[in-house]
Amino acid sequence: MKDVIDVMALQNNRREKRLPDYRSAPGHSLATNFIFECGIKLGLQPATIATAAIFYHKFFREADKNDYDCYVVCTACLCVAGKSRDEPVRPRDAVNVAHNSINRGAGPLELGEEYWSWRGAVAQAELLVLRLLGFSLDTPSPHKYLLHYLRSIQEWFPQDQWRSAPVARTAMAFLQDFHHSPAILDYRAPHLAVACLTLALHVLGVSVPLASTLEDDSAWYSS
Amino acid sequence: MSSSSTSPPSLNSIGDVNALFQTAKKYEELNVIGTGAYGTVYKARDLHNGGQIVAMKKVKVALTEDGIPLSTLREIALLRQLEAYRHPNIVRLLDVCHGGQSLERDQQLVLFLVFEHVEQDLESYLKRAPGPLSENRIRSMSYDILSGVDFLHSHRIVHRDLKPHNLLVTSSGRVKLADFGLAKTYDTEMKLTSVVVTLWYRPPEVLLGVSYNTAVDVWSSGCVLAQLHTRAPLLAGSCDSEQLHCIFRLIGRPAKHEWPQNVSIVVDSFPDYPPQDLADILPRVHPQALDLIKGMLVFDPAKRLTALDCLEHPYFTDHAPH
Numbered sequence: 001m002k003d004v005i006d007v008m009a010l011q012n013n014r015r016e017k018r019l020p021d022y023r024s025a026p027g028h029s030l031a032t033n034f035i036f037e038c039g040i041k042l043g044l045q046p047a048t049i050a051t052a053a054i055f056y057h058k059f060f061r062e063a064d065k066n067d068y069d070c071y072v073v074c075t076a077c078l079c080v081a082g083k084s085r086d087e088p089v090r091p092r093d094a095v096n097v098a099h100n101s102i103n104r105g106a107g108p109l110e111l112g113e114e115y116w117s118w119r120g121a122v123a124q125a126e127l128l129v130l131r132l133l134g135f136s137l138d139t140p141s142p143h144k145y146l147l148h149y150l151r152s153i154q155e156w157f158p159q160d161q162w163r164s165a166p167v168a169r170t171a172m173a174f175l176q177d178f179h180h181s182p183a184i185l186d187y188r189a190p191h192l193a194v195a196c197l198t199l200a201l202h203v204l205g206v207s208v209p210l211a212s213t214l215e216d217d218s219a220w221y222s223s
Numbered sequence: 224m225s226s227s228s229t230s231p232p233s234l235n236s237i238g239d240v241n242a243l244f245q246t247a248k249k250y251e252e253l254n255v256i257g258t259g260a261y262g263t264v265y266k267a268r269d270l271h272n273g274g275q276i277v278a279m280k281k282v283k284v285a286l287t288e289d290g291i292p293l294s295t296l297r298e299i300a301l302l303r304q305l306e307a308y309r310h311p312n313i314v315r316l317l318d319v320c321h322g323g324q325s326l327e328r329d330q331q332l333v334l335f336l337v338f339e340h341v342e343q344d345l346e347s348y349l350k351r352a353p354g355p356l357s358e359n360r361i362r363s364m365s366y367d368i369l370s371g372v373d374f375l376h377s378h379r380i381v382h383r384d385l386k387p388h389n390l391l392v393t394s395s396g397r398v399k400l401a402d403f404g405l406a407k408t409y410d411t412e413m414k415l416t417s418v419v420v421t422l423w424y425r426p427p428e429v430l431l432g433v434s435y436n437t438a439v440d441v442w443s444s445g446c447v448l449a450q451l452h453t454r455a456p457l458l459a460g461s462c463d464s465e466q467l468h469c470i471f472r473l474i475g476r477p478a479k480h481e482w483p484q485n486v487s488i489v490v491d492s493f494p495d496y497p498p499q500d501l502a503d504i505l506p507r508v509h510p511q512a513l514d515l516i517k518g519m520l521v522f523d524p525a526k527r528l529t530a531l532d533c534l535e536h537p538y539f540t541d542h543a544p545h
Contacts, residue, residue, distance in 0.1 A: 079290065131321060
């Protein structure tokens, strides 16, 4: 099977051993973990995976969590996010990656009944997600804001100081992590970006050069 | 089945999508408004919004093995995105839903695009008009059409099929554009009905089958603007080649060096029509309107005015308010 993502190879990865067991997790407790794990395995861009998480939160803001299978909907959210951001996921890959993340060590699905029922369920769930979102797939993009803020703030730092603290990586990680919470839907993209940046600076104990010279006591990036 | 506790029950619950659609019935179909080349339009009542009357356009989308085609998904998402601007000359898209009953039958998905309902289109408006439209009415309608076109173009949408039939006229006389942005969605279902697609508003580059761009909409708008003055179509050809003859009888046969390359028809297959004076066809028309329409009906798409050029034409700017 050329070009199909090799799920076995992914599993032999050492990191895999530390990943959660979705089967024993109650309800939706690991839903967003599942989205991020599968998204990374499918090779999707971080912003696309974040979009899938947003679709998931929006979906279950409308629908009852007991009515739909969490992981089928999560897989469908990844498919819709991929299409909406021009980074399509092949259904076969999506199903294989999802199935193997749930059933660790199970090996790729045979093209049999179980595969087709999974695939049919994901296809249906994809339409359902679209219906509940009313095809409003345009999600705000805090990633872009954060990138711009990082770019401008970087110019304030001497090069070696910027390199010594992982500000960009930490801020991006905070932003990505916040997508685990449905609260991501409640804030505007620029606010999210600025919050992640400020938090990263605080956590790393980095102060922005020249900020203390501002007339106003509060720096421009703090509220 | 595997021992997984997640998959088997899930499949049943998702298979029950139809039930959700039925219980969540939001619209009640009233009657058919029209049948276009691409689908049927129904008048319906929005049961969740105090029985507001809406227009539902039924579009059939072929599902591929990857589910809903990427192009369709992106086109509809773009339409939803446009909604945020609430442009006054664009018909409101209120909702998108897919029908429950024929979901995935024959690998087809029935989509309903729910639009605001506008009583009449420009075609029937012109037919019903008791006499010539007033100069101010013509100017404001022309401006409305071009504003809508400019808005679409600035959002990288080419309408491709502008004509009085899909220009809607509200009770206060404002014009709104409808039926755009689904070019790729439609392409998968071109053979849906045998309704004849009118050629009267087609620009020469489309009739000749060469590549085209936003300039097609300016040509079509030019034809419609002329029609606002005369209340009759400007170029009423009966088939592709007849339509080209109509065009060249009006604007003259283009010079050889203007003729696009890679066209199967040679320029000499048309008689050497001399250009006609548009003023003879549009009597009593405002001289500035005449100049504007002439600038829109230019053979070479690159030399045609853009929608923004049109909006900045003295025909509009000399006559406030707008």
